[in-house]
Amino acid sequence: MNRKRSITTVLAVVAIVGLGSLTVTNTGLPFAAESPPQKKQESESGHKHAEGKDHDGEESSNKEASGQGKEEAHDEEGQLELTTAQIDAAGIEVAAAAPRPMSTSLTFPGEIRFDEDRTTHVVPRVNGIVDEVKVELGDSVKKGQVLAVIASQQITDLRSELDAAQRRTELARLTMQREKKLWEDKISAEQDYLLARQAYQEADISLANARQKLNAIGANIKVAAGNRYELIAPFDSVVVEKHLGLGEVVNESTAAFTLSDLTRVWATFGASPKDLKQVAVGRAVKVSAPDLGAQVDGRVSYVGSLLGEQTRAASVRVVLPNPSGAWRPGLFVSIEVTAEKGAAKVTLPESSIQTVEDKPSVFVRNAEGFQVQPVTVGRREGGHVEILQGINVGTQVATEGSFILKSELGKSSAEHAH
Incomplete structure (x- = not known):
């Protein structure tokens, strides 16, 4: 019995020792399995770095993709894809852009004025009543x-003087003839004859003097005209000013009418x-009126030798024919x-120039259709314009119908904005 107890006790002790050993071993396993704290942090840091790398790589990839997309969008900006059939x-x-001889020109703002050589102010040279x-x-x-008739006492006196001079002259002539016969x-x-x-x-x-006064x-x-004094037009013209009314009292300083021959006018400007x-007598000029949509060629006929006190510019004159009266003073x-x-290295027809985003631009032909290209323009002459920068000789550019491309470009930009 005691032996059984002893065996039981030994077995219990052994079991307890075994359980204790097992507990210590199990308790130590997680620490043994786990990495040291420093290594664990490095591991976690490495893991995070790997994740960050993957994330950054993804972001970098996205950025590159976005940048590429932007470049592609930039490349496609201003591009119109059209087939040959659609263009036709x-x-x-x-x-094609090509060289062309062109003139250097200067443009001045000017004004149409009366031809002063064919303009007159008609004034009465006597006192009287209209x-x-x-x-x-x-x-x-x-x-x-x-033009008008003025009743003047002054005219009556002068005609009376003329009549008296005529009578005295006639009498003196007869007396001279009689004395000559007697002599x-x-x-x-x-x-007596002398x-x-x-x-x-x-x-x-005296008779000649009286005639000269009239x-x-x-x-x-004519003495029979009485007191009538007539204002007469000195040449074919148009009444451009009238300052006369019935019953008005006038004198030698009254500006009754201003007449001008409007078949010829002056175009004047200051240089x-x-x-x-660059502005000399004989130089060819083109006078245009945007309001009339009219243009006429002429030549400089006069360049003033003095500068204006206010403008500090010389007066320049161009004589223009005006048979229809369209060029009004x-x-x-x-x-x-x-x-x-001078020679212009690159020129295009004016119809090829369109304003895109407030810049003169052209539509360059390429394999896909047309690409808008800003240009710098220079001289203009005869329906052509000089291109200073933007394209080279031989570049194929849309001319007639380029406004259609501008319209399509505007529609495309509006769609992208939405």
Whole structure:
């Protein structure tokens, strides 16, 4: 019995020792299995770094993809993909940029004015009262046509003086003839004849003086005209100003009418000292009026030798024919003076130039269709424009119908914006 207990006790002790050993071993396993704290941190750091690397790599990849997308979007910006059939159907024509002789020109703002050589101010040369006004403002008149009639006492006095001079002259002539006959018949002395001839000559001088007084004021020398004084048109013209009314009292300083021959006008502008070398008499010019949509060629006829006190510019004049009266005085115009000839390295028709994003641009033909290309323009002449920068000689560019491409480009930009 005691032996059994002893065996049991031994077995219990052995079991307890075994369990204790097992507990210590199990308790130590996690630490043995786990890495040291430093190694664990390095491991975790390495894991995170790996994850970060993967993440960064993904972001880098995304960024590269995004950048590539942007570059592709940038490459596609301004590109219009069109087939040859579509281009032909739209009526778009293509031309190659080429060199061309062009003139260097200067453009000045100008104004149409009366031709002062064919403009006159009609004034009465006597005092009087307006009896008749025969024309109105804007009327066309012929040379010698009566514009107005003025009743003047001054005219009456001058015509009376003329009438008296005519009578005295006639009487002196008859007296001279009688004295000459008597002298020839030896009835009277030669002295009487000489006195009669002198009296006749003096009367004739008085008559001529009376006629000259009437002619000087432009009055009719017929005595029967009474006190009528007529204002006469000196040449074919148009009444551009009228300052006369019935019953109005006028004198020598009254500006009654202003007449101008509008079949010829002046286009005038001011040239600064730095431009005077390019503006000379005889230079060809083009005068254009945007408001009228009209253009006419001419030549510089006068360059002033003095500079204006206010503008510090010399007055320049171009004489223009105006048979239809379209060039009205007071109209603002643009005057292009052709200065000198020169070769332009790259030129295009003006129809190829379109404004895209406030810049002059052209549509360059490529394999896919057309690509918009900003350019720098220079001189313009004869429907062509010089290209200073942007394209080279031989570049194929849309000409007629380029506005259609501009419209399509605007639609494409609007769609991308949405």
